[in-house]
Amino acid sequence: MFKHIIIGQYLPGNSFLHRMDARAKLIAVLLMIMVIFLADTWRGYGAVTVGTVGVWMISGVPLRYILKGMYPILILIVGTFLLHAFLTQEGEVIATVGAFSVYSGGIEQGLFIGLRLFFLVLVTSLLTLTTSPIDLTDGLEQMLQPLKRFGVPAHEVALMMSIAIRFIPTLFQEAEKIIKAQTARGAKFNSGSMKQRTQAMISLLVPLFIRAFKRAEDLALAMEARGYNGGEKRTKLRALTWRRKDTIACLIVAVSAVLLFFFQR
């Protein structure tokens, strides 16, 4: 049931992307996200496509793996496309379906937003697929460090993230177990009427949430019992190292971003 979800999954490897510093990757991804939001012409989206495909090619992640993971998001993308296609009233009328008219501007807008979503998920998936969760949170913590002065709890945010990531698989296992138990009691998750399915979902979600809260409480208690007190002067077992190639990679992304901004006009 949950086999295809790749959000937050890490695929160990040894590509250039895998070996990059987590901070460099975070900066690069931030830049790429900005670029994706800035693009609003066909030329712009063309350049974004070339860029993202390029990044994917050096990541060494199999295409089939990515497409499979994109499948659940596809519904969202198609949905957004349809919404825009039917509700935007710009350009010429192309076709009329019942009370709705489809305008050329709507199609264009729908395609743009659909592509935008697709690339956003692709770029962020590539980040998590090539960076181990530990590196990712370490990187984030260090990047938030300067904001500490303004009261941003950098260490706590990073800790929360790593705990959340750590418990994703646990939650999935738990969900599968509860699904089995309720199926054995005749709950209908995949067949039956809308009402029966809703009832089945409730029988899954209530225990799942209760267990999650219980577990969070236990964890908090265990941490306190061991005297955990945040990141005060702790050193890291595996320190992140920023190399020259990280600087270069970030520069390349930044320069391409600026170039794209002018190129798409």
Next chain:
Amino acid sequence: MRIVFEKTSYTYMENTPLEKRALHEVSTTFPSGEIIAVIGRTGSGKSTLVQHINGLLRPSQGKVTIGERTVDPKTKKKQIQKLRENVGMVFQYPEHQLFEETVEKDIIFGPLNAGTSEQQIKKQVPMLIQRVGLDESLLHQSPFHLSGGQMRRAAIAGVLAMNPQVLILDEPTASLDPKGKQEIIELLKEWHEEKRLTIIIVTHDMEEVADIASRAVVMHDGRIAMEGHAQEIFEQQGRLEALGLDLPPRLKVLSYISVKTGVPFSSWSLSPEKAATEVNASRKGNKDV
């Protein structure tokens, strides 16, 4: 209902790099109306085996026959639905599946899904709750306000409410105190005497099933290592130990006494009192001679 496994194999995550074979051509028969213990270490395939009985898992190869229904790799999901109404399954930590606002609502969830009318099932609830040893006043409380042991009984009542012909329990006494364990075992014993259904208990703790199981199946590495009458299985201590199973302390004590004194015990699952009586009787017998 009689349950027959014929060369049943099961592979988790088939056709992926994470493929793992959990059952290897298992063939065995669980006779109708008996209490069967399925014993094995963690990862021996015992849970996988029993999940085939109510169609939660379909065999990758081979087939399973439950009563008159057969489940093989080609069986459709629709056909399995009926099977589930006859086969009740109590998972490990069943209290984790409670979700309704009141204990009563949770108990009738299964029967309602099976199409029993609400009135009809509500009549039986007071009897059920007493059978599992809970007070009737708890029926209208939230299940989350019960203690751990009470929650487990409420969850078991939810499965018994479906009045299954086959009842499967996966480690039903895990993490209960000795008294709680004994009470669950007693409850199962009584239910079995009254309904004469087939009960299958999955466990790695032989002590808890020594009293009530009539048959035992020992799983090892996805295969059946030993099977037969429970008594005979428990007697083969050497083989059980070789399979990495802990012998019940009681059994160890009895066999030690037996070796030291030469008393042949009538059973390996005697209570301490009965064992003492037999030792005494045998001593007297010896003196007489």
